[in-house]
Amino acid sequence: MTPRDVLKPWALARAVFAAALVWVLTAAPASAVPMQRPDAVLSSADVGRALSGRLAAGQALQYTADLPVGHVVQGSFAGVDASLDLEDADGRHLRRLENPGGGGRDWMWVVPADPVRLVVRARAASTFRLTVTRVLAPAASPVVPVVDPVVPESPRLRALMRHLDRGGSTEPFWRGIRRQGTPLVEPLSATESLVTFLWRGARDNVRLFGGPSGDHAALHRLGESDLWWVSFRMADTARLSYRLAPDVPRIQGTPRDQRRVILATAQRDPFNPRVFPAFPPAPLDAFQGDSVLELPQAPPQPWIRRRPGVQSGVLLHERLTSKVLGNERDVWIYRPAGAAPRALLVWFDAHEYLTKVHVPTIIDNLLADGLIPPVAVVLVGNPSSQARARELPPNAAFTRFLAKEFMPWLQTRGLDLPAPRTVIGGSSYGGLAAAQAGLALPHRFGNVLSLSGSYWWSPDGEPSGWVMRQYAAAPKRDVRFYLDAGQYERSRAGTAGILETNRRLAGVLRDKGYDVTQVEHEAGHDYFHWQGSLGCGLVALLNPARAARGLVACRAEEGASR
Template sequence: MPLLAGALLLGLGLYAQAGEARHYEGRLDGQGAHEIRLQFERGDYLSGELPSAAVQLDLQDEAGRHLRRLVAGDAGRRAFQLVAPARAGYRLRLQGAAGAEYRLRLAAVTPLAHQRVPRTELESPRLRALQAALAAGEGSAAFWAEMDERGTPLIEPLDEREALVTFLWRGAERNVRLFGGPGYDHSELARLGDSDVWFVTFRLPRATRLAYQLAPDVPELDADPGTRRRAILATAQADPLNPRVYPARGVDAFQHDSLLELDQAPAQPWNDQRPDVARGSVERHVFASRILGNQRAVHLYRPHGYRPGAADNHLLYLFDAEAYLGKVPTPTILDNLIAAGRIPPMAAVLIDNASPEARGVELPPNPDFARFLAEELRPWVAKQGLEAPAARTVIAGSSYGGLASSYAALRHPEIFGNVLSQSGSYWWSPPGQEPEWLTREFVRSPRLPVRFYLEAGLFEAGNGQLGIFDTTRHLRDVLRAKGYEVRHREWASGHDYLNWRGTLAEGLIELFGR
């Protein structure tokens, strides 16, 4: 049976037996490195987790050549998945500070023989022409040469408002899935006859903007739905025929997304640094919480010329600092908005997660985390000279961060008088309770002095279940029925920072624009 046939922990002489999960822990050597050798059969599926922060994990071939970065040293997501490209020996190389502790968990390997298969339908005029050419005995080479020249996805306008968009992959053996994009559940690509053309077509608004990856030959596992869903990460990678990437090209195709922007996608004019705009400052602090029993990085942004105590000062609290200092260039966005006079002077407090695991515990409604914000973080921020009354303070975030923002305002409207929620996870509820717990809390609560900006993407609708698009609309309706001021926007987008980097500015202008 193909197996993780002898995962050797170098220096310790430990071996993994066939089909077994393995746990490794220890310290990196004096050069800040450690290696684990693996033997795979082609198509073997392996998943794992590297909880150790600031430790990087790469997959190399037997000769030590880089194949793929599995976990970046500063990554928020520290789980990984991979499919072995060939029968061979491989190395897992850990890197970090000399002597740093690490913990690594490898799940049991699922061989190719234990994985499963599916199909879809033809809409694209160009693919129908290709189908006819294939039936006449022609090959697909001319089609792929055309796609290479024009770039993918294949875009075929229908009318002034919509276009057919076809995502393509060349040469998979068993399946291809779309990771991200307009499909809610990792849409499957179909194979065109017995050719090397895999495709899935969507009718999309011409205002669409989204990031996506394609995943060929995803392992089909006999496992729980969550495990099967995560398996797509083993092969998800940038579209090789799409030259546009987001946020920037990584060390390999697994490290970045491909970018789709149709011709009517709204402009995102505030993201790039402008030579005539003075830049603000960003300071990084480590903040220890007694209430939560952990510590995290907190970044303080001050716009150029910021004057503590000035009458018009505004303040932004923002979760997921790592993403909002990287994929979303928040300081640059604020610099540009303030310089253009679109918003008043606004400082910002960007709050990191204590760990990837802590994010899922703290950001969904958590009374201790709300206390941390109100009783520990806010007084400390005020001592740093960043302060504004509730009416000029906004708390913001995306996904769980949007949910956390609304909950913080519910618990502490005397501090957070404005909420900016980007694709908030309002479907959430505690275990054993019905969905939309926070919406019911607002129903029970008296009206509070809080204003809201809520947004969601068309491609975040649920597929037979409650999704972000629908639950955001429901919260909007509940809040308006209670008498709250609510600004609500919907975008032709998915659940990704590509859209949020533009709509953060839109939300701030909606709440405080001049």
């Protein structure tokens, strides 16, 4: 396989985005329906079928939505250089559903009463594939709004309640909120604050997506006013991203379906100007990106932004075909500037770690600070969201792919480093896959860097914690670990939580004699946190002597230990 693009260091800042947005589609599957007309109708008959086509540069194709009003549409879109937008009948933009090369993630939206259309636009000649996977019907019984009797702890809200009881309005309060921004933060002590998330004007309900509860917390309505709120006592070291979802529809489906349907209305906080990730020059609509909160004592993240004068490495994009898995995927290879690699990082979920988190920039800055040796990075993409859910949880086929295809392929590119200097890592399912690789292939991967690893996972029918049982039963491997999890990832509703299962895995590993660094932070399942913790993990694994002296950016919560 030959390289596609070698990017000079001076172009890296622009190239990280350009490379991340490359998504080369293979031939449409047998179920795909090639579109020949300039316009088409998208109806319930198209559910489950892939609508594919090819557009010239600047060309657009619209699908008028002929779908039941009030139903929730779930689907995915992938295009080499094409985007997917939701517009009204007059062409006014409503919502960006997918950016060019966005990775085929699922999206949801509620069919409105007024006509709408899906519009595919190609900024360069591009193939595309659009799939509506499901159309979820509303629940038989509608949501009945109730006046919530919960009394807020917030002094500001209590004062507002008294003002309303005297016949006042919420308008002066909202004028102040527009000036100061949200969330509302009221100090409780030198180390703790009361944080209140606010929404104005919902009809039936509001949910918090990404907050401290980790459970899509419901906001309370303040009397019969237009104000909805929910408050949390939070340590001043907290950092998180979040969205607010007004009027989440009730649907016919499983509890998991109902939980996921929050994505249909989740959007940024309109009173919070801070957006993650950055969208130059600005997001197209309220549904792009997340709002963010950083309390005053949150650890700094010194490596996440480009610095003037720091030399950039070289980024290379390739496609890797797997006979074992029967698919192909994007792979990006980063090589440090001015030095041969003395270590290797293999990292899963490439698209997110080139768009939401800028891994090449993090590595450039860590090298400039002298915190890690020259390291090459291999960012491994997912063929689709469905393939990710199938491949990253432990399975024999993916292990064979890593052993028989992926690592030999890297060897042909001069990236054959000893296991003690090779790190494999990722977040969520990526952390789980990294731990499994360390167990199955310790002669290849001598270090595991896991951010919020999904160690609750087990095959169907088995109790949670499959990977920790395998480590407990197997002879000790020569593998070192860095495990990071958030305080907001605790168990809920009787399910195993990421925080608890990370603690359990750390205990199993220590009992077996493994070298484990286990840290916890006031954060959730969140790229906004992971962009800082990735660098801390690399220093701990590749330069443990420096990590042992302490770094302000890598300060963990009290109780987390090595």
